[in-house]
């Protein structure tokens with residue numbers, strides 16, 4: 240991986256939310272927390288590695304699983320129980336997580 244990571248993957252079902260600008264955060268574990276504020280990152284689907292859009296990283300902040308709240312759910316464009324269920328499924332034994340905030344800068348969906 241480059242010193243400044245320039246790629247992020249999302250489950251395919253989440254990419255319409257990312258590429259429409261409705262989902263503006265992602266909650267990841269430490270291994271995926273090394274994004275740099277101000278950097279541009281290419282978004283790919285996890286399942287098919289298809290590029291779907293570009294984002295710019297706005298912040299990376301630690302959070303405990305128990306502190307995930309309605310505001311995070313709003314920013315994820317999911318309801319809170321679904322968000323917490325999803326995060327538990329992805330990171331079953333991890334309490335220390337990171338909220339990565341980003342903004343959409345380009346949508347590549349029309350190229351596919």
Ligand SMILES: CC(=O)Nc1cc[nH]c(=O)n1
Nearest residue numbers: 248249250265266285329
């Ligand atoms: C692929 C993957 O881990 N995707 C995730 C994980 C957490 N949040 C999210 O939006 N997407």
